[in-house]
Amino acid sequence: MRSVEEHQRAVTDLIRARPPATLALSDATGLVLSADVVAPISLPVFDNSAMDGYAVVADDVSGAAPDHPVTLPVPEDIPAGRTDIPTLKPGTAHRIMTGAPFPDGADAVIPVEDTDGGAEVVRINAPTTPGRHIRRAGGDVAAGTTVLWTGQVVTAPAAGLASALGLAELTVQPRQRVLVISTGSELVTAGTPLAPGQIYESNGVMLSEAAREAGAEVVAAVTVADDTAEFIGVLDRYGVRDGAVDLVITSGGVSAGAYEVVKDVFGRDGGQGVHFVKVAMQPGMPQGIGKIGAPGSDCAIVTLPGNPVSAQVSFEVFVRPALRRAMHLPNPDRPRRTATLREKLVSPAGKRQFRRGLLDPETGTVTNYGPPASHHLRYLACANCLLDIAAEVTELPVGTPVEVWDLTT
Template sequence: MTDDRGVGHTTDTSTLVPVDEYRERISNLLAPTPGQRVALEDCLGLALAEDVTAPIPLPPFDNSAVDGYAVRVADVTGADAATPVTLPVTADVPAGRVDVPALEEGTAHRIMTGAQLPPGAEAAVPVELTDGGTERVAVHRALPDGSNIRRAGEDVTTGQVVLEKGRTLGAAQLGLAAALGHAELPVSRPPRVLVLSTGSELVEPGAELRPGQIYESNGTMLAAAVRQCGCQARLLRFVPDEVSQLHAALEPHLADSDLILTSGGVSAGAYEVVKDALESSGVRFDKVAIQPGMPQGSGYYEANGQRVPVITLPGNPVSSIVSFEVFVRPALRRSGGHREIHRPHRRATLTESLRSPSGKRQYRRGDFDPETDTVTTRGGAGSHLLSGMAAANCLLRLPEESTEVESGSTVDVWLLE
């Protein structure tokens, strides 16, 4: 019996496709997306398509690390609180001043943090070590050469590779690119995913439910998961359970889609419209050795001269999102040029005993505590129990050979947050 419920129904595991084999098949469906140059403010979450080098050094010039006074070291030698050295203040150097005068012997320039160091200056005395004078300043401590000075190129040198191909761009990476003067960056175009929600029983959230109807949730959930991993999602909702209408809904979107992602309609029962519509176009439907999420499909949809990869996920919501995490997310991340394609993995101590079906890799929803390196399940194993998934911060991975996992055992967890 085909089962998508995440419970212990008996299945002939000799006919199941191994999880790793199926994941590799899914990965091979998606080609790398092309590179493009994108404005810096639109690069968040995208992957670099090539290395980025520094056209200038950072800092670009010697500058002060403090608000205070630029001095020559010899002029403040011997200064202390009891016997301060007093110097005339001959110039103000705010940050951004470009015509900075040279510092003459026996004088000081008042200088602000980040301001260019005057020629001849050898140290910057913090204002806290002076009397703060504006015409003459009393320096209360001697400083060694180079004190409180940021040297040109101290952080980054010209020509240095600062961001490597495949790096996912976050706030710090974009800040560095901006500091180096890059207005745009070479990134891999994010994969474009058409998320298809089928089912005549589905109703838009907010509408009134009639008997036999349910609110549509898989499309919302999968489109969000697609965007969360750095891709673009278009949600096509409420396609009726009729083969010709499914074809008519898909075909206008083929030219601008890198992947068609569906959920539901792939099991062995009647009225499996996704399976009926796609099987004839070359999509292959399998049973995979995973729980939840055994019924899966993958291949290509061909029409109007277009050939677009298709991944069909089971319809029960937890099966759908677990299948996305295990099979689809890594493939999308790789297609989008990301160097890191997998969720972070940890080893954790299980706080309870669990049972798992023989011959299947089971994924359970869990709560990982980083302070104790322990993990506790959230909700039951049933693939319709979405609230446990919403409360979880990880997935527990129980291997195919395990049927009983005792409390205190060490297990693999995938961090979702």
């Protein structure tokens, strides 16, 4: 059987980055910059007031005090957004708002708290100094300065900075476009009454959300019966053969039974570019990878087992890190920690086992959570980590240090 490490490398090599794309800020947020961002303008663009108050000449109010206020006429109001900025004459004050352009002739702002707030005549109760409460043009960013760098994730503040600089788009590493296909004639959509022998579909919902959480775009999540024509029809409907999808993730149809639709479509011998392998792990032994679609479309396919825990653990081990690497996102791997086992565990020889666990970060201890069988989705839904048990380990006594994958970050 193939080792986990070998299959991880194979999946990583399979899922390739898309060419950089220039996207609107709303679409670029959360992605990685593929080009530096150089400021086309300065910030602030112009000198402006840092306070609501009055633009004045500092010398005119040098002797102001609460018991000896200076009174000045207020010939003009300068709200934010005013474009015809009147020059201040000595011996006067212009009422000015935060962010409003600072007038020529003035050299300071008196906060409204140091005045009586007069609209036509203002009484000023405190002195000031030249330059006080003025935001100078270029004080934040000078035009021509590199403000965001290649490889940086576009956060909300980064998008805000780009917008403040007048940029509506950024060049980024685009999201991987993922099509999720759940296979099985027994599957029905939640909300539909169950007939005998039917179960509600869960893998498509789970894997789609996992792909989105990893940073990918989910083109669609589709459920198909064990019917090769229906499966091929889905591939055609979503343009897999025409390059509209970067990655197809399937669940089910890859075991050794008679009705294995994924194997039936792509050839059980790997003759159509999809190779089915066994990986020395539990859960998640049956796996498949390959390229599908027209030549040059470069669409990858990763086929996962059908049992829910097997499918999700396989996604965590193989697909999530490969997707994030293809999008150049930071921290492709889940954080690994060493925790102390609070109970005895046994593990099958020759298979690397991933057990659901509850990690207590305060005590540094971990507890196995639920049985190892791959249909126990309940325990995976509440687990906060995976215990990673090496293939050569068959027994772990209480107190054994064990590596865990933190699923919370």
